[in-house]
Amino acid sequence: MLPHPSADRAMDLTTRQEGAAVVLAVGGELDLDTVAPLTEALGRAARDGAGQVVVLDLSGVTFADSTTVNVLLRAREDLGDRLRIARPSAFLQRLFDVIGLEAALSVHGTVASALAGGASTDATAHVATSHDTTSHDGTGRGAVGSAVPGVGE
Numbered sequence: 001m002l003p004h005p006s007a008d009r010a011m012d013l014t015t016r017q018e019g020a021a022v023v024l025a026v027g028g029e030l031d032l033d034t035v036a037p038l039t040e041a042l043g044r045a046a047r048d049g050a051g052q053v054v055v056l057d058l059s060g061v062t063f064a065d066s067t068t069v070n071v072l073l074r075a076r077e078d079l080g081d082r083l084r085i086a087r088p089s090a091f092l093q094r095l096f097d098v099i100g101l102e103a104a105l106s107v108h109g110t111v112a113s114a115l116a117g118g119a120s121t122d123a124t125a126h127v128a129t130s131h132d133t134t135s136h137d138g139t140g141r142g143a144v145g146s147a148v149p150g151v152g153e
Contacts, residue, residue: 021115061091084106
């Protein structure tokens with residue numbers, strides 16, 4: 001019998017209270033096989049949070065797929081402005097940049113800034129060196145960035 005596909009991949013989820021907010025720290029790989037605990041935690045926060053801010057610390061995420069994007073968008077729909085994304089990993093920041101997800105989510109460079117609220121900050125500052133900005137199409141913006149409106153401009 002073959003092991004479950006996620007048996008060798010773990011998704012870590014730690015929940016902690018910070019004042020009147022809850023911080024969900026996520027690490028590891030997020031995909032169809034591993035994302036259920038995060039989906040459940042965000043659903044609980046939406047149902048039981050009574051106006052509580054939910055900060056999603058994504059600094060430890062090493063992989064994410066479209067399932068994760070859908071979970072984040074659903075959480076935004078359910079939680080509204082109460083959902084704040086903090087410290088997306090380099091992998092996630094690149095994904096956010098490519099698909100323009102920061103337009104739909106409140107993304108902050110630190111957990112502290114997410115807790116403080118206000119306008120989203122430029123979360124790309126901490127991962128800027130991880131992006132390949134080599135021009136592949138002559139524009140100086142990189143091949144991926146040039147194909148997505150508003151990204152790399």
